[in-house]
Amino acid sequence: MEVAIPKEIESECCGNKAMLDALMIQKALDESKIKVHGVKNKKLVTKLQLDFNMGKGEAEAITLALEKKALLVGIDDKNGINACKLLNLPFTTAIGILVRSHEKSLIDCNTVIAKLGILARHGRYKNSILEDARRRSEK
Secondary structure (H helix, E strand, O other): OOOEEEHHHHHHHHOOOOOHHHHHHHHHHHOOOOEEEOOOOHHHHHHHHHHHOOOHHHHHHHHHHHHHOOOOEEOOOHHHHHHHHHOOOOEEOHHHHHHHHHHOOOOOHHHHHHHHHHHHHHOOOOHHHHHHHHHHHHO
16 A cells, blocks of 8 residues: 655655654655655645645645545644545544554554653644543553
């Protein structure tokens, strides 16, 4: 299964090469584990930005998902999630990936809790969402 991002997300993610996550994403791009695609429907990007008050990267990601008939969109932006729901696009979040990885025994509970701590420091998640994920991973 191909993992793809639009050009705007590549720019947003890899523009600051000093950050660890930027280096990891760049490595995945260099190793062709993540592909970069341009979006064709620029009008849809603009419409999504305006209708859902979201950034260009999120709007391009959703447009690319629609154009490529993606099986799943990875998105943490609340407005982007709302757009996915309205457009019937299957989506997941970073927290969803963590919890599911634990349920599939791909990572242990301590790793989930450590990663949730990182997301709590650097993300914009409600405490209730983080706490729910922690509880689910401890079951």
